[in-house]
Amino acid sequence: MSVLVLVEQADGATDELSLQALALARDLGSPVHALSIGEAVTGLGAYGVETLHVAQDDRLSTYAPAAWAACLGQLADRLQPSAVVAAGTNRGNEVLAHLAARRDLPFAANVIAVGSDGTVTRVRWGGSLLEEARIDSDLRLLTVAPHMVEAATVNGSEAAVEAFEPALDETEFVVRVVDHAETPTAGISLAEAKVVVSGGRGVGSADGFGMLEELAGLLNAAVGCSRVVTMAGWRPHTDQVGQTGTKVAPDLYIACGISGATQHIAGCKGAKKILAINSDAEAPILASADYAVIGDLAEIVPAITAELRKAQSQ
């Protein structure tokens, strides 16, 4: 039985996560049909797609979840596949949820594998649990958990491209994207930075963060802080690392003058390495730190900065 896969685009090319979805779809059946909304994409043959259907309607130039679900549903009616698959992106999950609700079908999100007997394995509870599930339906709807399946290529010829004109009602476009706005962030985002230089009460003042900014600049790092710092008004809440702030997972977390309250550790425990700079050798942060320098951060931070400059100028 055939399989239908919704592919999403990013900057004119097929999104990596959709290629991963195609890899999993090949285990569900063949031939593999793909649906692209609005514009065609190339190179899908290498990922096992036999036919690429391109839904065409002027109104489909922006994302509209109900309309996408209608396209997918109408194409499925024609092709009668055994499964409809999408990437486990926000959009993929949303569109399949719409389709499931319209057709009263079961839907399994975040699938990572398909067994030979048709059972699926899916990720639950944010990755702490794997669930074996059997989808009790003629048409199975599922999304593929991001970055859990490799987007492998196969030896295949270029996919045939077919235009597809869905019948879309105006009401399907009630919810649609009307505008894109960039988040006004300066520099590197805290959540994604590879290195975070973070300051706590020990920094002493808003001005004290100047030396942390300087060090962060050299390391291509983001600047974070503890709750005390936010409460004191030295830094905005967006910079706060911790239970009630941002959770970070950098390769290196440099904690300057942070005592290491549980609330703070909860936000930085995902770091691969923690370097603590603290004047108190008894501070709780030392229990979580991989490296520690005991001493006055006003001396130590500038010393590190100076060494880095020396190393970088050589």
Add this chain to the structure above:
Amino acid sequence: MRLGKPVERFDDVPKRVRNEAVIVLGQRKLLQRLVPGLIHAAIFWGFLVLFPTIVIAMIGVVDKESTLPWLGEQGWFALMVDVFAVLVLAGVVGAVIIRKVQRPARFEGSHLGEADLILALIAGIVTTLLLWHASRIALGVNEWPSSWSPVSDALSGLFGDGGVTEVLERVFVWAHVLIILSFLAYLPHSKHLHIATAAFNVYFARTRPRGRLEPLRFDVPEEEMRFGAGTVPDLTWKQTLDTFSCTECGRCQDVCPAWTTGKELSPKLLIMALRDQVFEEGPPLVRGEEGFEPSPLVPNAVTDNVVWDCVTCGACVRECPVSIEHVDHIIDLRRHLVMMESSFPAESEQMLRDVERASNPWGKPQTERADWAAELGVRVLEPGDPAPEVLYWVGCAASFDERARTAAQSTAKLLQAAGVDFAILGPRESCTGDPARRIGNEYLFQAHAEQNVSTLNEAGVTKIVASCPHCFNTIGNEYPDFGGDYEVVHHTELLADLVRDGRLAPSADAGTITYHDSCYLARHNDVRADPRAIVEAVGTPIEMERREERTFCCGAGGARMWMEERARPINEERVREAAETGADTLAVACPFCTVMLDDGVKSRGDDLRVVDVSTLLVESLDGDGTRPPAP
């Protein structure tokens, strides 16, 4: 109130009658503040005594020659009327002085004009009464012996016995009755409605433990799936009665940790805002007006901030002279926001997720829960093991938090030193669900309650000692609703017992200590004497002004531990008070107080050691002459 959801408040009659006697007739809550309390008591008791004079005056209006049979002729009653009329007048004068001269901050936001009008009406009622009596004495038509009413008798000297007095007598009695009638007509439109509702509100107040929240039922048909209070009809009838009973005295506002540190929440303004919406939307709802939809309480009556500012410390409930239950209102508003609207402070989401997934609010691995005890040789209760005499319920904070762990280690060492047979659950212990319940996620709370109750019941546990006052409150007061009935004590209670029994022999050399009462111990559960007994055994106590059942929160309760704070920090306000005592040590009995107050000390730069009483006790044990090392 007819719109109100049901709530069981008809049980416990003896307790309710006792509350009525003590709080209403005895004015106990009002007398917590001596001068305003005496003023109110004078007016209240005065009107109880003067009540029959309304009937007497009404008879007098109709027929100058008649009075209430028997009572109207009694000299002793005339004396009481004279005395209490003067007391009421004195009360009114006192109240005017407070309102016009002293102007306490607690009246901020109250209807001050209404209060002035009511005081004027009260003064008018008693003045006309005295003058009426005086004029009757002057005319010689008094039914009672005039020597029994010294004040009226003295005033009668103002009047002659001629025609002018005849007219004045009529004027006074008519004025008296008309002012009373105007007063009664005005009542329902003013905050003074409390004289009709407060006695009922006190009668129907909670009689179950103060720290217990009413459980929600989830096994209801889908169309009834509405949780908490989103609109006026979602309030229980008691909550509606609460709003009618508020007389805007502001005692709650005065003691509220949120309001006193500059936040939006005032318990008084909350109840007033709810009352306004009940008054506005209640009538069309009761009439069943077609197409009338009640508007959401948040943000119509109060903003989101008001709902989230609350620490559930219960100071307002404790203070309220008419038994309004502010915390229950807050919790029901939160339940609606969290479970129906999924609208709550974004920063708390992680806590809820961690409680759900990791069974503790910081997302630490359960396998590390007993790490604090690794070197102490504490027995970890495995499935099938015989139950210990006492199960030590450690709690998440004392298990995982670096600063709070010390208290768990101290408690374990003390129990070992005293030879108590105890064990911990280790990784089988999970969050009691308190933070989830207090933020309004009842569903998550109940899941944890059921799981913990089943673990405890299977283990055959009968007695539990808890380190955390929140766990202590939840297990002791709330788990019985889920089939968990145990004898639950706080570690300070058990340790104080061990000291009294001589099983622990501390020495008093720890210097000056000021003890901070945790809300969930001192106020919600009446644990006040035992922690003090330990403090006294190890050092020299110095008390703070706000203490015992009138303690001031550290700022962490009501899941505020997992929310960001606006305005001035509550913990620093509390530490300021502690530092002003000049004590060396700030003793606590709650892991959250430990963290909050220690942070406060660091922020303010005070020279004050924040430490759990159990640690103070360990440090002061001499035993065989070798002091055990401080943990």
